[in-house]
Amino acid sequence: MPNMILLGTRKGTVILERSNSTWKPRPIEHAGIPVCYAARDPRDGTLWASLDHGHWGPKLSRSRDGGATWDAVLSLKYPEGARYIVKYLPTPDFDPDAPVGQPEYRDAIVYKIWNLAFGNADQPGRIYAGTIPGGLFVSDDGGDSWTLNTPLWNHESRGGDLFAGEASSENRWGGTPASIDYGVFEPGIHSIIVDPRNSQHLHIAVSSAGVLETSDGGLTWTGRNRGMLNDYMPNPESDWGHDPHFVAGCPAQPDCLWQQNHCGVFYSADGAQNWKKVSLPDAGVHFGFPIAVDAKEGRTAWVVPAVSDAARMAIDGGLCVARTTDGGQSWRVFRNGLPQAAAYDIVLRHGLDVAGDRLCFGSTTGNVYLSEDRGETWQTLGHNFPPVYSVRFG
Amino acid sequence: MPTVELTRHLYRFFPSLENRTIRVPAGSVADIVQAVNEIAPGFTDYVLDEHGALRRHVNLSINDSIVIDRKTLSDRVPEDGTVYIFQALSGG
Secondary structure, eight states, rough: OOOOEEETTEEEEEEEEEEEEEEEEOOBBTTOOOEEEEEETTTTTEEEEEEEEESSOOEEEEEESSTTTEEEEOOOOOOOEEEEOOOOOOOOOOOOTSSSOOOOEEOOOOOOOEEHHHHHSSSSOEEEEETTTSOEEEESSTTTSOOHHHHHHHOOTBBOTTTTSOSSSBBOOOOOGGGGGOOOOOOOEEEEEEEEOTOOOOEEEEEEEEEEEETTSSSSSSEETTOOOTTSSSTOOSSSOOOEEEEEEEEETTTTTEEOOOOOOOEESTTTTOOEEOBGGGGGBBBOOOEOOOSSOOTTTOOOOOOOTTSSSSSSBOOEEESSTTTSOOOOOEOBBOOOOOOOOOOOSEEEEEEEEEEEEETTTSSSEEETTTBOEEEEEEOOOOEEEEEOOO | EEEEEOOOOGTTOOOOTTSSSSOOOEEEEEHHHHHHHHTTHHHHHHHTTTOOBBBBEEEEEETOOOOOOSSTOOEOTTTTTTEEEEEOOOOO
């Protein structure tokens, strides 16, 4: 099992290392800079951090020596002519049946590099980056240069090819509240899953649009939201407008996909062709942000339940982790080692990870917890970290 | 030649610009920023977005006047002018 944990935090990248059965944090990297995602490329050990500068724009930082030194990577940029149709937060008098007005266009700017994913071994330089406002960028040279995936950007579900001219269809993608920090209301790609069997086959998830799949290396994309239920929309079964908070797959059984959604926990046993709601609200398993899937057994997943969207914090002041081993038919809730009073933590979408029997999660309250027994008991790695945005084993 | 003064925060990313006087040929603000980028490659990515506009939370002034054209940076910088580049504080 890996002996490194990378935390992306409000104040930099924290790397914890395991030595003599003890986890110790190194001095913080990127001190003072928000890091929304940090991960290790398992192919060559390169460490990555997505810097969320308040003033200077999003940047990627890369270390090829295990974190001893970091170098800035060329900024991701939208190509000339990349536009999108502006969305605004719905107002209380929003009428979903009102006629659609003329689209308002905006030139695309990268606001946030929300997620990174690494290609399979047969594509050694391939890295994916998901952004707000909903761009999937691809690098084939280890991050030295990046290209926008235009078939996804030009998808008919978001207005068609706006490089060519006017919109040819309605924009069905909603915005994510996570973008409001940047003064906009745009969608964001936060989940990218590369099929270990086939590098041409990917799933991505978008807040607030849903899940899309490509089987031809990104040349064409298809929405995969059948079975999703969007409780707060006029039509809960609409094709678009869903709000997956995070989607994860099982490496050994890639057709087993899971999502912690705004509206519940959903499971697919057929590669997202069909989703099934598997929430268990009586056990608290319904709302939350992260989800983790076992690497070998696709019916096994973990969530960190939270009070629903109106509150977004631990349930009844106590943190817990829930695990299913039967595809969501039943859940066991574990609290041993986690605070059960006066805990108001929320764990964000990239804030939980699993590696073998180990799990780790971190909260925006700066608490980080580790389990060595598949989530049944927990130990504290620290209470005073900066707000945690991402947790990934290295 | 105009002088360019930077917030010290930028020295963290461009240490070659620290402890020196930055002088570049007169021209538009766009020319000035580009000239700094030639001294410190990558500089424009920090202060401009992909369309060449000033980033939302970056301010730029010529002497004590905040530039008017944040989009194409067409304001002219006189020979004896000083360009200041600093954060647009938005609270806290």
